[in-house]
Structure formats: C-alpha cells, structure tokens
Amino acid sequence: MRAHEAGALHGDIGSRGPSWLRTPVDVNALVPALWPRNVTRDGDGVLTVAGLNVRDVADEFGTPVYVLDEDDLRSRARDFRTAFDGVDVYYAGKAFLCRAVVRMIAEEGLHLDVCTGGELATALSAGMPPERIGFHGNNKSVTELTRALDAGVGRIILDSFDEIGRLTALARERGVRPRVLIRVTVGVEAHTHEFIATAHEDQKFGFSLAGGAAAEAAFRVLDEGVLELRGLHSHIGSQIFDASGFEVSARRVLGLQAQIRDARGVELPELDLGGGFGIAYTTQDDPAAPQDLAKRLRRIVEAECAAERLAVPHLSIEPGRAIVGPAVFTLYEVGTVKSVPVGTGSDAADGRRAYVSVDGGMSDNIRTALYDASYSATLASRASAAEPMLARVVGKHCESGDIVVKDEFLPADVQPGDLVAVPGTGAYCRSMASNYNHVPRPPVVAVRDGQARLIVRRETEEDLLALDVG
Known part of the structure; x- marks a missing residue:
C-alpha cells in the first residue's frame, strides 16, 4: 500500500511529484x-473502540484524551509471551507506566x-512481584538502589563502575547478594533516529565492549564476589525493523561471554x-510479528x-513500544482551521495546506518535534463525503514546531468542533x-467491552498551582 492511501500520508511534500497528490484518497x-x-x-462513520463511540468518550472525559484499548494491550502482551x-x-515501563x-x-x-525510583514505586504500589522487576x-x-535492595527486585542492570562500587557497598552493608547484569555497549547502531540509537560507543549507556570496559566490569564483579x-545485557536502539543489528550485537x-569463561572459568547463565522492536506509525512502517x-532471535x-x-543462556527481551504503542490513540478536538500557501509550482498540492489546530500538541506528544516522528490521523467524529485536503495537525502551544502530524489527508470540510484521532500514541507520549x-x-x-474507565486522571489548574509554593 502506498504511504498516502487510506489516510496515512507520511513525508515531505516538497520532495514528491504532483501525481500522487491527485491520487484519490x-x-x-x-x-x-x-x-x-x-x-x-460505526454506521455514521464515528470511530469506536471496543464498541464505545469516541464522541461518548469525549463527552465524559473531555479532550485531549489518551484512549487505551485494554484487550489490545493484553493480547499484544500475550503474543510476546x-x-x-x-x-x-x-515490559519496558518507560514507554508508558501507570498502576493499571x-x-x-x-x-x-x-x-x-523500570529505570527510576518513580517507576519502581509505581510498580511496587501496583503489586508487581519484586522478583519480576528489573x-x-x-x-x-x-x-x-537501597529501595531496590530492600524491595528484593529480581535484577539490577549495572551501567558504570561508580554503580558497581555503590551497589557493592550497599549489598555488603545489608548482607544481601543481588542479581546483576552488565550492560554492554556493543558498537551497533540500529537503523533509527540518532537520538534513540543507544548502542554506538559515543553515548551515555553501558560499558564499552571495544574499549575493554565491559570485560573489566565483569571481572570486577566476579572478583569482589558480593x-x-x-549475565550480560545489550540494547541497540528503538523503532527497529531490521534484525541484522541483533545478530551483530x-x-x-x-564473544565477551566466551572471554569471561576463558579468563575466569565462569559461564554466565543469562543474556x-x-x-526496541518497531511498530507501524504510518503505512511506510512494516514491523515484524512477535x-x-x-x-530469528533464537536462531x-x-x-x-x-x-x-x-x-545457550536463558534469554530475556524488553518490548515496551511494541506492546503499548499500537494499543492507544489520542483523541483531540479541532479548534481552528486555516489554509496557507506551501509553495509554488506543480510540487505543491494546489499550492496550499490546511493547518488543523487541536486542543493538545507537543505537551502530550513531543515525539514529532523531538525525533521528527511521523504519525497518521483521521476525522473521528463523523464520516465525510468531502474531497481530501492536505493537512498538518498542529497543537495550541507557542512554538512553530508544535506539530502532531506533519502531513496527512483529511476531508476538506473538517471544522471546529470535529474530533480527530491520532493512532500509535501509547509509547513515549503520556x-x-x-x-x-x-x-x-x-x-x-x-476501554473494554464497551465500558470506559479512568486509569490516569486529567491534571487540573489546581494541580499546577499546588506545586507553586511561591
């Protein structure tokens, strides 16, 4: 399917010829x-989730609102398991975490x-067995680290020599022997945006393999005996579709595991x-099934x-986006629509683009601005027989970069009060x-079985002012 079909345009219109802009959508x-x-x-063209009409969601909870299809999330979790x-x-909680x-x-x-004390607190307060927490x-x-030890988390992934010393001292003081993994920076750069490619050497995570730090870290932990x-841990990036990076990693x-075995006579049991498994944000994305x-990974x-x-060691993986990302869409209300010129000549869609402003923006989805991420969108509150128009869905913030969806075909009659939905917003948006x-x-x-329940409430102005003690 071509990228623009069925409401999933993706890309810079200035780099494309006029033929696809005239293709029926x-x-x-x-x-x-x-x-x-x-x-x-439904029969009126209104978007529904698990049998619930999005207009009813908007009436009850307001907009913008993140809408989670609970059965979808659960089924994706089961698919991986x-x-x-x-x-x-x-499950990589950094993608999205709340007690529900x-x-x-x-x-x-x-x-x-989890990767912070706040995420650990959320996990423990929701009753997650600590032995199943990394x-x-x-x-x-x-x-x-003290809270992790006292809670009895199942494993701690070591990321620096300072942390090895810190955790060793705490464990010795408490008379406990926590399970740890060494995070190894393997020098593999996944095919992704440079700010979310985490395995190349010049970055903050892990112990360098090429520089010898990873081996030294393993030897130090083994020699201390506390x-x-x-085992070893590696993470090569995010939004990855090509498994070749995992093969090199x-x-x-x-190879490091074999080096440790040969040097210390210890064969580590885990890997x-x-x-970083990718999802489909537009039709140009083609993620692999679990x-x-x-x-592929077993082979x-x-x-x-x-x-x-x-x-063969006992394996573990850490999907986050691949589970929660597709399970959520964001529902917005349109506030203003304006038509602006986008250029001259045949490369522009009649020389104009509609700026469709919604009641959210970069405060609820920073990924477009931060990562140049691409999203799709659709008119959610009704069907339309109008001609498609090239649109940019933007937010209400005082930033020209406050863009939610860079380029999308929406019906030409979209107007204030309409609801617009943006899919794929479960990961790294809230x-x-x-x-x-x-x-x-x-x-x-x-939402499940036609019923909606609030799992994270909307913040209020009173919440904002409650933190302002001046």
Missing part, C-alpha cells in the same frame, strides 16, 4: 495496522523493567537482548553460542508529556 478508511485491534467505525516461550519478557498497566502486564505473565538506569542514586553476576556480546522475531543466539562453544505553557496533562482512559 478515502479519508474515511482505516488502515488496521495503525490502530488498536478493536477500533472501527507465547512467541517467546521460555524467555523472560520484560502494571496490573495488566502482571496478569498477562510478563516481567517489568532495574535499569545510567545514574541510579543510593536511595534508588554481587551475583547473572549477539555475536559481540557472546538480555533488549528491546513469532517472527522470536524465531541468532543458538548459532553464535555454537560458534563460541557456549551453552510518559514524556509536559506542562509546557502551563497546560495540564491529559487523562488516560481504558
């Missing part, structure tokens, strides 16, 4: 890969990865391959272990939301 159609599994349209049978699947999601993840049999982070404080070194990490990922690890004469311009953050509503 069905602005009422939905591309299933972009939406939660229980989203459809089933496909990766025998592998520990850690913690409970969903726990009930579906997944583990949970604790990441490049600068864990003494307070955070921490229980269970596994080869290098398992974490990280996450079953395909599992088969990679088995082949590399055979080459190094290692026993979790990275801000109060820029003193805008309260939106609520999160979970």
